[in-house]
Amino acid sequence: MFSLTQFPLQFSDTSLMPYMSDTTLQYHHGKHLAAYIKNLNDLIVGTEYEAMPLYEIIHKSSTDPNAVKIFNNAAQVFNHDFFFKCIKPNGGGKVPEEISIAFGSAEKFISEFKTAATGLFGSGWVWLVLDNGKIKIMTTANADNPVAHNLVPVMTLDVWEHAYYLDYQNRRPDFIDAFLNNLVNWDFVIENLK
Ligand code: MN
Numbered sequence: 001m002f003s004l005t006q007f008p009l010q011f012s013d014t015s016l017m018p019y020m021s022d023t024t025l026q027y028h029h030g031k032h033l034a035a036y037i038k039n040l041n042d043l044i045v046g047t048e049y050e051a052m053p054l055y056e057i058i059h060k061s062s063t064d065p066n067a068v069k070i071f072n073n074a075a076q077v078f079n080h081d082f083f084f085k086c087i088k089p090n091g092g093g094k095v096p097e098e099i100s101i102a103f104g105s106a107e108k109f110i111s112e113f114k115t116a117a118t119g120l121f122g123s124g125w126v127w128l129v130l131d132n133g134k135i136k137i138m139t140t141a142n143a144d145n146p147v148a149h150n151l152v153p154v155m156t157l158d159v160w161e162h163a164y165y166l167d168y169q170n171r172r173p174d175f176i177d178a179f180l181n182n183l184v185n186w187d188f189v190i191e192n193l194k
Helices: 022-044 054-061 068-085 097-103 106-119 172-183 186-193
Strands: 124-131 134-141 152-158
Touching (some): 054 068, 097 134, 152 186
Antiparallel strands (some): 124 134
């Protein structure tokens, strides 16, 4: 039987401190993501989705009214796997040239990204995407993601409360600052622009 497995984190669960605690990673990667993977594997048994690659599951289920749960879990598996690749120890810092140019300046990019991330109401994700070769900021609600909209994901930040509440409580702007200044894996982001 086809079954998605969970990739281990590329860093130790204490290595992002103090910007993201080991407890947050143990819950976020070890419990939340693990649950999405288990749910998805359980939901696709005996369906047309059973043997599909994850991208195809997301794509097809996004327009299937009978597969809302499959979409939500598949998209969350993708979103989290992508998010955990977007962060690393000693990350953040100087905005890459490619992104500064696309937004006019590093400051403009940071300002637009922060506005989008703080302004997203409820649970969701903030993305950098490629839309016909153009770099854009996009926000999605709940599990929704660029893959479902035929856009190429380049970077993402999880702004569901479970991503930051243990470390920052209601201070989402502080979590966004920590992501940009100390966590984001620009090398991975640049790879995705190619
Ligand atoms: Mn999450």
